Amino acid sequence: xxxxxxxxxxxxxxxxxxxxxxxxxxxxxxxxxxxxxxxxxxxxxxxxxxxxxxxxxxxxxxxxxxxxxxxxxxxxxxxxxxxxxxxxxxxxxxxxxxxxxxxxxxxxxxxxxxxxxxxxxxxxxxxxxxxxxxxxxxxxxxxxxxxxxxxxxxxxxxxxxxxxxxxxxxxxxxxxxxxxxxxxxxxxxxxxxxxxxxxxxxxxxxxxxxxxxxxxxxxxxxxxxxxxxxxxxxxxxxxxxxxxxxxxxxxxxxxxxxxxxxxxxxxxxxxxxxxxxxxxxxxxxxxxxxxxxxxxxxxxxxxxxxxxxxxxxxxxxxxxxxxxxxxxxxxxxxxxxxxxxxxxxxxxxxxxxxxxxxxxxxxxxxxxxxxxxxxxxxxxxxxxxxxxxxxxxxxxxxxxxxxxxxxxxxxxxxxxxxxxxxxxxxxxxxxxxxxxxxxxxxxxxxxxxxxxxxxxxxxxxxxxxxxxxxxxxxxxxxxxxxxxxxxxxxxxxxxxxxxxxxxxxxxxxxxxxxxxxxxxxxxxxxxxxxxxxxxxxxxxxxxxxxxxxxxxxxxxxxxxxxxxxxxxxxxxxxxxxxxxxxxxxxxxxxxxxxxxx
Amino acid sequence: xxxxxxxxxxxxxxxxxxxxxxxxxxxxxxxxxxxxxxxxxxxxxxxxxxxxxxxxxxxxxxxxxxxxxxxxxxxxxxxxxxxxxxxxxxxxxxxxxxxxxxxxxxxxxxxxxxxxxxxxxxxxxxxxxxxxxxxxxxxxxxxxxxxx
Numbered sequence: 001x002x003x004x005x006x007x008x009x010x011x012x013x014x015x016x017x018x019x020x021x022x023x024x025x026x027x028x029x030x031x032x033x034x035x036x037x038x039x040x041x042x043x044x045x046x047x048x049x050x051x052x053x054x055x056x057x058x059x060x061x062x063x064x065x066x067x068x069x070x071x072x073x074x075x076x077x078x079x080x081x082x083x084x085x086x087x088x089x090x091x092x093x094x095x096x097x098x099x100x101x102x103x104x105x106x107x108x109x110x111x112x113x114x115x116x117x118x119x120x121x122x123x124x125x126x127x128x129x130x131x132x133x134x135x136x137x138x139x140x141x142x143x144x145x146x147x148x149x150x151x152x153x154x155x156x157x158x159x160x161x162x163x164x165x166x167x168x169x170x171x172x173x174x175x176x177x178x179x180x181x182x183x184x185x186x187x188x189x190x191x192x193x194x195x196x197x198x199x200x201x202x203x204x205x206x207x208x209x210x211x212x213x214x215x216x217x218x219x220x221x222x223x224x225x226x227x228x229x230x231x232x233x234x235x236x237x238x239x240x241x242x243x244x245x246x247x248x249x250x251x252x253x254x255x256x257x258x259x260x261x262x263x264x265x266x267x268x269x270x271x272x273x274x275x276x277x278x279x280x281x282x283x284x285x286x287x288x289x290x291x292x293x294x295x296x297x298x299x300x301x302x303x304x305x306x307x308x309x310x311x312x313x314x315x316x317x318x319x320x321x322x323x324x325x326x327x328x329x330x331x332x333x334x335x336x337x338x339x340x341x342x343x344x345x346x347x348x349x350x351x352x353x354x355x356x357x358x359x360x361x362x363x364x365x366x367x368x369x370x371x372x373x374x375x376x377x378x379x380x381x382x383x384x385x386x387x388x389x390x391x392x393x394x395x396x397x398x399x400x401x402x403x404x405x406x407x408x409x410x411x412x413x414x415x416x417x418x419x420x421x422x423x424x425x426x427x428x429x430x431x432x433x434x435x436x437x438x439x440x441x442x443x444x445x446x447x448x449x450x451x452x453x454x455x456x457x458x459x460x461x462x463x464x465x466x467x468x469x470x471x472x473x474x475x476x477x478x479x480x481x482x483x484x485x486x487x488x489x490x491x492x493x494x495x496x497x498x499x500x501x502x503x504x505x506x507x508x509x510x511x512x513x514x515x516x517x518x519x520x521x522x523x524x525x526x527x528x529x530x531x532x533x534x535x536x537x538x539x540x541x542x543x544x545x546x547x548x549x550x551x552x553x554x555x556x557x558x559x560x561x562x563x564x565x566x567x568x569x570x571x572x573x574x575x576x577x578x579x580x581x582x583x584x585x586x587x588x589x590x591x592x593x594x595x596x597x
Numbered sequence: 598x599x600x601x602x603x604x605x606x607x608x609x610x611x612x613x614x615x616x617x618x619x620x621x622x623x624x625x626x627x628x629x630x631x632x633x634x635x636x637x638x639x640x641x642x643x644x645x646x647x648x649x650x651x652x653x654x655x656x657x658x659x660x661x662x663x664x665x666x667x668x669x670x671x672x673x674x675x676x677x678x679x680x681x682x683x684x685x686x687x688x689x690x691x692x693x694x695x696x697x698x699x700x701x702x703x704x705x706x707x708x709x710x711x712x713x714x715x716x717x718x719x720x721x722x723x724x725x726x727x728x729x730x731x732x733x734x735x736x737x738x739x740x741x742x743x744x745x
Contacts, residue, residue, distance in 0.1 A: 015715040018728030052717025203714030238620060238657055239713055241726070279616050279655030282711065296615040298654040357675035357716035364717055395674065405603070411731030431674045445677050449711060455654075558735070560690055583683050584734050 006017050006083060014242055017086065019261035020072070021045075021056035031079040031163060041083050047211020049124035051111055051340050054094065059106055059124055063408075064107040071101025081505035089581055094379040095386055096383065111362045114380050118325045118351045119275040120367045123211040130144045134214040142330035142412040146222045147267045149332075152182060154228040159329070161337030163349030168194055168285075168322030169285060169400065169426045170502075171348070171415040181227045181309040184317040187257045188228040190410045192313070193220055194290060194318040195236035195243070198282040199398025202429030204353040205323035207365050209236065209243035212327065213250035217273065219329030221260065224271045225346070227319050231272050232379075235290055238277040248275055248447070282399075282453035284502050290454065300455045301501035323428065324353055344370030346413035352428060356488045361386050368413070375409040378432060389434040392432040393517070397426025399446045400506030402513030422513040424506070439518040440525055444472040446510040450503065461504030464495040475522060477538040478529040485522055489515065503591065534596040537581045541597050545583075548593035555585035555594065600625065605640045607611050612641060615651060620659055627667075628659040653686030656710075662719050663706040664699040666744040668724050675719040685709055691741075698711045704745070 010016075012024045017367070028043050051056050054068035063331050065088045074092055081087045093102035094109055103109050107498050126133035134140070146155050160175030172400070181189065193216060197205040217346060220232050236244055251273055254260040256375050262270050283289045284299040291313050293299035312318020328350060332340045338385035341349045354377065357363050361383035368377060374394060378384065385391050398424040401477040404411065408460040411417050415425050433442065451465035474480045492508035499505045515522060531539040544564075545556070549571040556564045556572060566572030572587070572592075586594040604621045609613025615637075620673050622633050625647040629652050638645040669687045670676075685696065688707055692700050699706040713723055718730025722740070 014713075014728070015717045015730070016720065018715060018730060052715065055717065078669070129628070197714070200672070200677075200712035201716055202712070206652050206714040238703065239710065277617060277620055280657040281655050293616065294613065295612070296613040296651075298650050306611070341629075355716055357719065358678045363675075363719075398674075431678065433678055437678050444676070453711075514727060558685075582686055582734075583680075584687070 002039070002042075004040055004356040006041045007061045008043045008083075009042060009046045009049075009061065010043060011047075011057045011124060011208060012045035012242075013052065015052035015241065016049070016055035016057060018424035019055045021058075021070075023072055024056050024058070024070050024075065025489075027540050028079060028237065031076050032083065035079060035084055037079070037083055044127045045129075046124045046126065047122070047128045048207040049363065050115075050120070050365040050367075051208075054363070058152075059334065060088075063088065063108060064105045066094055066112075067108060068094050070340050071326055076221065084138065097213055108536070110383065111364065111381055113281060114372075114376060116343070116369045117367050118331060119324055119353055120211065120365070121331075122215065123207070123365075124367040126212070128213055129249050130212055131214060131250070131257060132247075132477040134212070138334060138502070139214055140330075142332075143218050143221050146225055146333050147265050149315065152226045152228065154335065155222060156182065158333060158337040159226075162328075162332045162334060162340035163337070163347075164325065164328055164342075165348065165415065166322060167324035167328070167352065167427065168241050169397065169424060171425060174321060174325055178226050178308065178351065180221065180307075181317050181319040184310050186317045188231075188316045189227055190313045190316055190318040191220060191224050191227060191229040191232035192287075192290065192294070192318060193232065193323060193326050194249075194285065194287065194320055195234055195240075195323045196278045196285045196290060197237060197240075197323070197427060198453075199284045199400075199427050199429050201355065201357055201395070201431045202427050204365065204428045206237075206240045206243050207241070207355075208327050208353070209247050213243075213247045214254065215327040215330055216247070216323055217250055217254055217260065220273060221264065221271055221325035222329050222333055223321070223326065225269055225321065226379075229319065230270050231274070233274050233276050233294055233313075235276045235278055235284070238280060243276060244275060251275070257519065258375045266565050271370050277513070280454075282449075283455045283501070283503050286503060290320070290499070291318065291481060292395040293514065298455075300457045300481070301499060301503070315530060324428070328569065344535040345414045347416055348425075352413070352425070354428045354430045356382050356430050356432070356523065357436065359385055359389065360432040369412045371412045373410050374404065376411055378409065378459060382432065385432065385434045389436060391432070392435055392437055393433045395433065395442065395510070396422075396429070397424035397509070398429050399450050400424055400509055401429075402509045403427045403433070403442065403517060404513075405517040407517075422509065422516055433533055436533055436535070437478075438530075438531050438533035439514040439521045440472065440476055441533075441535045443511045443514045444469065444476055447472055447507070458498070458500040458504065460495045460498030461500070461507065464491060464502070465507055467491060468495070468508070472511070474529070476536040479523060480521070480526045482526055485515065485519075485524070538582060541576060542574050542579055542581055542583075542585065543595050543597060544572050544574055545593050545595050550591055550592050550593075552590075553586050554590070558584045558588045560584060602640060605637060607636055612643065614641075616655065617646070619648070619655075623658055627663045629660055633658075639667060644743065649705070654733070662699070664703045666705050666725055668707050668711045668712070668722060669706055670707070670709045671711075671713045671719070671721040671723065672709050673712055673714075673716060676712075679719040681720040681733060684722060684737060687737060688722075705741075706736035727736050 289299040
């Protein structure tokens with residue numbers, strides 16, 4: 001193998017990729033060649049680095065210099081200065097705040113400093129399309145150990161010792177799940193990797209598949225050995241083309257290396273994996289619906305029991321785990337369950353990957369030890385709220401989760417504590433909301449989402465969510481009375497208790513948590529007919545502040561309905577009869593003269 | 598029609614491959630023409646109604662042709678709190694169609710999607726296969742010009 005003195009790791013995760021990071025890579029390679037450095041400097045496209053907000057990003061090793069917001073025109077200078085002359089380029093480095101100094105090294109940047117990488121250890125380090133690079137960092141060593149020196153019972157015992165719990169949301173102990181499937185009699189058993197990441201605002205699984213697909217495969221092969229399965233399925237969203245492509249490449253490479261297929265590692269064990277692309281239905285994240293979809297049917301859940309470990313795919317015992325759960329398995333087998341259980345809290349072991357998004361300075365993908373205070377995630381890693389705005393809430397757990405208010409920011413993040421607060425761990429979406437976010441609107445957003453995604457099989461979910469949506473819409477339009485809050489709560493209870501599957505049973509959570517922590521916002525909508533966050537369109541008006549308006553006319557041109565009038569260089573006015581409250585004027589105004597009330 | 602048979606063969610003519618078959622037809626034609634569905638049904642030996650139930654249940658499928666360019670406005674939670682709705686409103690207004698419709702000149706089809714998983718770039722609009730991030734109403738005009 002060739003050795004290089006310098007490696008440039010260009011992020012090719014979805015966010016950087018769509019910000020033209022591959023063009024950056026090509027430009028670098030061209031420049032490197034031009035200067036005759038091709039035997040010294042290697043450029044590698046990696047999986048998601050995590051710091052999506054600053055994309056396209058690249059890391060130069062061994063110097064550990066982090067470059068951000070790269071443009072193609074920066075590349076010749078960068079190559080000459082840093083790669084050739086060894087002088088890192090300050091103006092392309094990360095600057096936390098305008099008045100502060102740039103931070104050259106990745107380890108010194110707050111966003112990275114407080115993370116603990118276990119599942120994402122290979123992110124931004126290896127080329128996910130090259131199995132050799134995965135192997136160079138202990139890849140498939142866990143599988144070798146499991147196949148050569150462990151019995152299936154010992155593998156399951158190790159997973160139990162680790163305390164690993166399902167990362168898909170519910171947090172069921174993985175070892176127990178495997179054991180129950182192993183103990184169910186039957187010759188044919190199946191294994192599923194659930195990569196139908198449907199929660200809006202969550203993209204952990206996508207990034208894991210894109211950054212380290214072999215870790216997921218290795219976990220699945222180990223699991224197959226433990227359970228006694230010969231066939232596995234990865235059910236992945238078709239909206240994630242890059243993840244689909246990378247996992248397919250990984251399967252082909254692992255098969256070519258004898259790590260998948262017949263007689264794996266010469267140990268007489270056979271296992272195949274097939275990729276199934278989801279059809280785009282949120283409910284297919286529910287395991288019984290997912291299995292129906294793999295069988296080629298409409299994805300509607302069924303009652304449990306029988307559980308999939310008894311009767312799953314085509315009636316055979318089936319074990320289903322989420323992407324992140326599978327990706328944890330190789331390192332647990334390699335380093336031991338006891339090592340893994342030193343990470344995290346008493347009941348929640350290991351780390352958790354979160355997508356930290358919304359009204360936050362450092363949007364991106366973060367991996368932290370379980371039990372870290374929510375405040376550290378939002379402020380230390382996330383860098384707080386942009387634009388000097390006030391923090392309002394963190395939404396955790398997607399449509400099944402809840403909104404956690406500022407008073408609970410010191411909450412340690414683990415399964416139990418989040419559930420106590422009325423939210424759930426869920427798959428790991430953390431959406432930060434500031435004072436400009438209306439909590440009634442957020443509740444309506446999730447309920448509308450779920451009403452649309454309800455499969456329609458059971459009445460409480462199908463009809464209940466529609467009614468709930470109508471009631472919330474009425475509140476946001478100022479057509480409600482105070483007693484409607486009690487009706488909303490009563491309806492929530494019926495939906496929770498009467499629904500068939502997890503989608504319906506958890507659907508009222510966003511409404512119940514916002515009512516619990518932000519009731520005054522509901523009351524303001526109902527009693528004062530005001531939206532305190534100035535979001536709900538029926539309850540706000542746009543106005544131009546004559547003292548701030550310079551009469552530049554930009555808003556007048558931007559208004560799609562000609563509701564703005566005024567002479568040049570004189571304060572303009574908005575005709576409320578015409579205004580559709582689209583916000584175009586506010587967006588274009590450079591003098592903050594457009595006020596929402 | 599040969600390509601439909603080829604697609605059916607690709608998935609072994611099995612019922613478990615139905616969704617994948619429809620996905621491939623959808624990708625190639627931009628929608629699911631009735632005659633193609635009828636052919637799949639007869640090849641796999643299932644009633645046509647089963648294919649219609651799949652085609653109407655899953656979001657990925659359309660039974661009507663789509664325009665030359667397919668605009669998907671992300672309304673995931675991150676995009677929602679960063680103003681994704683305003684972007685959708687503007688598109689509906691400027692193109693004079695509702696989400697789920699196609700412009701009369703066949704240039705654009707408009708659809709909303711629940712999270713494309715690049716929340717760091719919110720709000721996001723995906724046109725054909727290109728991601729346009731940190732979208733504003735103003736930027737949108739420039740972006741649309743690139744798609745004729």
